[in-house]
Every structure is written in structure tokens, then in C-alpha cells.
Amino acid sequence: MSLSSPPDPGPKREADARAWYAIVIFALAAVLSYTDRLILNLLVAPIRSEMAITDTQVSFLQGAAFAIIYAFAGLPMGRHADRHGRRNLILAGIGLWSLATALCGLAQSYGQLFGARILVGIGEAALAPAVLSMVPDLFPPHRRGTAVAIFIGGMVMGAGMATLVGGILIDVFSLGALSGLAQSAGVAPWRAVLLTLGLAGVVLALLVATIREPVRQESLGGDVKPGLDTLRRYLxxxxxxxxxxxxxxxxxxxxxxxxxxxxxSLLMRVHDFTPSETGTALGSILIGVAGLGTIVGGLLADFLEARGHSTAKPMVAAAAVSLGVPCLLFGVMPGVGLTLVLFTAYAFLLAIGAGVGIAAILDLVPSELRGMTTAVQAFAYTAFGLGLGPTLVAVTTDHVFADPLAVGLSISVTGIPLLALSALAMWRSLPHYRDVRQRLARAANT
Incomplete structure (x- = not known):
């Protein structure tokens, strides 16, 4: 399998203003995507109360309901992104996940809410494969770390927006200016939050519609028709x-x-935070500090790569994750101050690792395989990350410690060994990563 490149436009291809505009819009899409995905984290208490469900059942809404379908839908979405228009795929995904988020706000039973979360997963499965397939066509290698970091920064900020904006909206619909509207309509505040986020998708779709589909910059040689078998052999x-x-x-x-x-839940159960206080604290950290982490990681990796360090991206990711391991002790800190300080450091370091890690994967594949490779990555992240992560903590809290107040201990005892193993695997990947990059460079020059 070889690579063929289009005529070289000059000694070093640079990104134009349209590329940077596109990545900013895609970052906004990531913000809304992750806000819709993670907003239930802040709505645990009212949903749990109204529907009389356990932490484990809530974790299925946070994880399994979304994760299973998101993981499997990503593969056909990635294949479509590798063969057809990617912008229109993003538009369709935004429409579906926004509608489904609104349906979550209208659900009258646990089953209906579970089903709506499945639809959110199908819609959101289109975004990452399509965007990350487009990034290498919009940006040269020495700018991709920063570009991917901006997009991943949108995801990180979305996690913060889910808590910050969610907390504000709950207050607005409970006690604030729109409380009368929610009450007159007979809509609980948590439902009004979900309906509002669904409507936000309309504005986002109009912005995405202004982006043009880029020309693919790198392709598989010969008459290869990329498909799952091509990807399997390459991997x-x-x-x-x-x-x-x-x-x-x-x-x-x-x-x-x-x-x-x-x-x-740790802040609300153990440290007596209100939903609004929780949203302000965690939202500020995730939007500000973690968002900054993705940009710092991308800039650092691009700086090192421009100076000849071919393994800069995975090396920066491995170092950041290694430093993040002791920060997971935030779950067992006795005071809220230490809890938030360590969580801030953890969020910053994991954001660095997330952004440059995804950029590193993109650098290992040609254009026609990027969408499906991103889908495989999203499958792994979602099926195992979102599918197992929330439930692993919840099951430890419910069945090992049997105490809702032990949720912080559950975070620490499940997270520390897994994060240490993650760092080890990434350090071990460096020589293999270098070999693949060298083979791709040689193939592109033949």
C-alpha cells in the first residue's frame, strides 16, 4: 500500500483564513455536542427523584444508552466521511442529536429517556469522523496539532458548558426570569434545560452551512477503494x-x-454544593483550564515537531497523562479547596493528552482512511470510555462501598491504576509510532 500526493504547492503548505474559520465553527459544534452528551451529569438529582431510579440506572443514561449506539454508528459514519461529502454529514448529525436532546426533555419514562439518549448517540457519531477527516485536508502537518487541539478544546469546553450553563439554566427556570414560563407550561426545570439545548442546534447548523468542503490533500495510491477490509489490513x-x-x-x-x-455528585453530596455552585466551579475549570490545556498541548507538540521531534505528539500525551495520575487523589481530599485544586490540575493535564493524542493517531493514516480510523477511535473511546467509565464508578459506589458519600473514593480507586497503565502504554508506543511515520514519509515521496 503506497501513498500518492497532489502536486506540491510550495515548500510548505499553510492554512488559510477559511481553514481557521472552519475549525472554530467545528469547535463550537463540539461544544454543543459535548454539552448535550454530558448535561445529564448535572441533572442526576432531579431525574433520579422524578423517575425513582438508582445511581447505576442513571449511569446507563450517562453511558451505555449513548455509548453503545454511538460506538457502532461511528463506523458507517466514518466510511461515509471517507467516500462522500463531510460537511453535509455534520449537518445531518447536528439536526438529529439536537432533536433527540429535546426529546429527552419530553420523555415521560425511563425507557423513553433511554431511547432518546440512543438517538443522541446516533447523531453525535457523525461529528468527529467527519471533522477529523477534514482537518488534514485543511491544515499541513506542522499546524495539525493546534487545529485538532482547538476542536478537542471544544469537546473539553462542552463538558464545562454542560455544568456551567446547565447550572445557570436550572436556576433561571427554577427561580429566575423564566421560572414563570416553565411553571405555566408545566415543564420541570431539568426538562426546560434539555429543550433549550435542543433549540441551540438550529443556530449551530446555520453556521456549519457556511463552510465549504475541502479538497482531499493525500490519497491512497492505485485503484484502492477504501473500506473496512482496507482499514483492517492497515491497522x-x-x-x-x-x-x-x-x-x-x-x-x-x-x-x-x-x-x-x-x-x-462528589461536590453536591460530600461538600454540600448546590447545582448552581457545582456548575460554576466545574464549568469554570473545564472551560478555562482544561480548554487551555488542549491548546497548550497542541502548540507544544507542533513546536517540538517543527524542530525535528517526530514523536512529539505521543510523547507530550504520555508525559501529561503520567503527571495526571497523582492528581486523581482529588476524590479523597478532606477539604473542598484541595479537591478543586487537584481536579484543576487533573483536568489540565488530561486535556493536553486528549488533544495531542488524537492528532497523533491522525498522523498515522492517509486521507481515505481517516474517517474510519477516527470512527474506530471513537468506538473505543465510547464503548469502553463512556460505556464503562461512569458505570465502573457507580457500581463501586453502590456495591463495593455501599455508600453514596463514597463516590469520591470510587473515582480515585478505579481511576489511578487505569491511568498509570495508560501512561505506560503510551510511552511504549513511541518507537513504533516513529517507524510508521517514517514509512509513510518514504511512501509519500516515491
Missing amino acids: VDNRWAFGLLLGGLTLTQIVDYGANSWTP
Whole structure:
């Protein structure tokens, strides 16, 4: 299998203003996507009360209901992104997940809410494969770390927006300016929050419609028609680089989804925070500090790569994750101050690892395989990360410690060993990553 490149436009291809505009809009899409995905983390108490369900059942809404279908839908979405228009795929995904988020707000039973979360998963499965397939066509290699970091920063900020904006909206619909509207309509505040987020998708779709589909910049040689078998053979041929790097990154997602899903409950149950206080504290950290982490990681990796360090991206990711391991002790800190300080450091470091880690995977594949590779990555992240992370913490809380106040201890004892294993796998991936990059460079120059 070889690579062929289009005529070289110059000594070094640069991104134009349209590319940067597109990545900013895609980052906004990621913000809304992750807000809709993670908003239930802040709505645990009212949903649990109204529907009389347990923490484990809530974790299925946070994880399994979304994760299973998201993981499997990503593969056909990625294949479509590799063969057809990617912008229109993003538009269709936004429409579906926004409608489904509104349906979550209208659900009258646990089953209906579970079903609506499945539809959110189908819609959101379109975004990452399509966007990350487009990034290398919009940006040259020495700008991709920053570009991917901006997009991943939108995901991180979305996690923060879910708590910050969610907390504000709950207050607005409970006691604020729109409380009368919600009461007159007979809509509970948590339902009004979900309906509002569904409507936000209309504005986002109008912005995405202004982006033009880019020309693919790198392609498989010959008459190869990319498909799942092509991807399978490519991944098998490069199994050590992909296995160690993707395996390590997937473990970080198990830990991160578990921590982010239950840290709001830690603050509210153990430290007596209100939903609004929780949203302000965690939202500010995730939007500001973690959002900054993705940008810092991308800039650092691009800086090192421009100076000849071919393994800069996975090396930066491995270092950040290694430093994040002791920060998971935030779950067992006695005071809220230490809890938030360690959580801030954890969020910053994991955001660095997430952004450059995804950029590292993109650098290992040609254009026609990027969508499906991203879908495989999303499958691993979602099936194992979102599918297992929240439930692993919840089951430990419910059945090991049998105490809702032990949720912080559950975060720490499940997360620390998994994050340490993740760091080890990523460090071990470096020589294999270098070998694959060198083979791709040689193939592109033949």
C-alpha cells in the first residue's frame, strides 16, 4: 500500500483564513455536542427523584444508552466521511442529536429517556469522523496539532458548558426570569434545560452551512477503494503503534468519563454544593483550564515537531497523562479547596493528552482512511470510555462501598491504576509510532 500526493504547492503548505474559520465553527459544534452528551451529569438529582431510579440506572443514561449506539454508528459514519461529502454529514448529525436532546426533555419514562439518549448517540457519531477527516485536508502537518487541539478544546469546553450553563439554566427556570414560563407550561426545570439545548442546534447548523468542503490533500495510491477490509489490513500492519497508543488513550477515556460524570455528585453530596455552585466551579475549570490545556498541548507538540521531534505528539500525551495520575487523589481530599485544586490540575493535564493524542493517531493514516480510523477511535473511546467509565464508578459506589458519600473514593480507586497503565502504554508506543511515520514519509515521496 503506497501513498500518492497532489502536486506540491510550495515548500510548505499553510492554512488559510477559511481553514481557521472552519475549525472554530467545528469547535463550537463540539461544544454543543459535548454539552448535550454530558448535561445529564448535572441533572442526576432531579431525574433520579422524578423517575425513582438508582445511581447505576442513571449511569446507563450517562453511558451505555449513548455509548453503545454511538460506538457502532461511528463506523458507517466514518466510511461515509471517507467516500462522500463531510460537511453535509455534520449537518445531518447536528439536526438529529439536537432533536433527540429535546426529546429527552419530553420523555415521560425511563425507557423513553433511554431511547432518546440512543438517538443522541446516533447523531453525535457523525461529528468527529467527519471533522477529523477534514482537518488534514485543511491544515499541513506542522499546524495539525493546534487545529485538532482547538476542536478537542471544544469537546473539553462542552463538558464545562454542560455544568456551567446547565447550572445557570436550572436556576433561571427554577427561580429566575423564566421560572414563570416553565411553571405555566408545566415543564420541570431539568426538562426546560434539555429543550433549550435542543433549540441551540438550529443556530449551530446555520453556521456549519457556511463552510465549504475541502479538497482531499493525500490519497491512497492505485485503484484502492477504501473500506473496512482496507482499514483492517492497515491497522494490522501497524498494530503495535495503533494498539499501544490507542489502547493507552482509551484507558484515559475510561478514567475521564468516570471522573467527569461523578465529580458533580462528589461536590453536591460530600461538600454540600448546590447545582448552581457545582456548575460554576466545574464549568469554570473545564472551560478555562482544561480548554487551555488542549491548546497548550497542541502548540507544544507542533513546536517540538517543527524542530525535528517526530514523536512529539505521543510523547507530550504520555508525559501529561503520567503527571495526571497523582492528581486523581482529588476524590479523597478532606477539604473542598484541595479537591478543586487537584481536579484543576487533573483536568489540565488530561486535556493536553486528549488533544495531542488524537492528532497523533491522525498522523498515522492517509486521507481515505481517516474517517474510519477516527470512527474506530471513537468506538473505543465510547464503548469502553463512556460505556464503562461512569458505570465502573457507580457500581463501586453502590456495591463495593455501599455508600453514596463514597463516590469520591470510587473515582480515585478505579481511576489511578487505569491511568498509570495508560501512561505506560503510551510511552511504549513511541518507537513504533516513529517507524510508521517514517514509512509513510518514504511512501509519500516515491
